[in-house]
Amino acid sequence: MLTTVTIFATSDGALTTRYYQLLALAGKRGVIAMNLMLSLKASYRAKRYRGRPAPGQPSYRTLAYDRKRWALEQLLAALETEGMLRYGWGIDQVQPIHRYVLYVDLPRGQCSFHASERLAGPDYHGGMGWGACLTGAYLAVL
Secondary structure, eight states: OOOHHHHHHOOOHHHHHHHHHHHHTTOHHHHHHHHHHHHHHHHHHHTTOOSOSSTTSOOHHHHHHHHHHHHHHHHHHHHHHHOOSOEEEEEOTTOSSSOEEEEEEETTEEEEEEESSOOSSOBOOSOOOOBGGGGTGGGGGO
């Protein structure tokens, strides 16, 4: 059975792709849930990867942050299309590098993602919440 925990922990690309396809079948909100999971996995891995695939190549960490940026761009496009969830950008005054924060308010909490630069989307006018993404609460958008 495909669970949020299994998909988050796995590096099995085929299994993860199957999960994403199932989410996408749920329509616009399923696409948002899929992109929240993509962003969450990329963010988690970017913080942990070390080393380089080969001399002269970008580090695994750099590649993971590039993937995170791409995932956030996909998420922002899905949020704009869906138009029902409150989201936007704030600034984390404590962070010197990844100070831009994308907040997404969900029915059962909030997801947030730090980034080194602000991407598309509105300013966020809500408060900072708890990490609902970590508990799988992002599936509540379905």
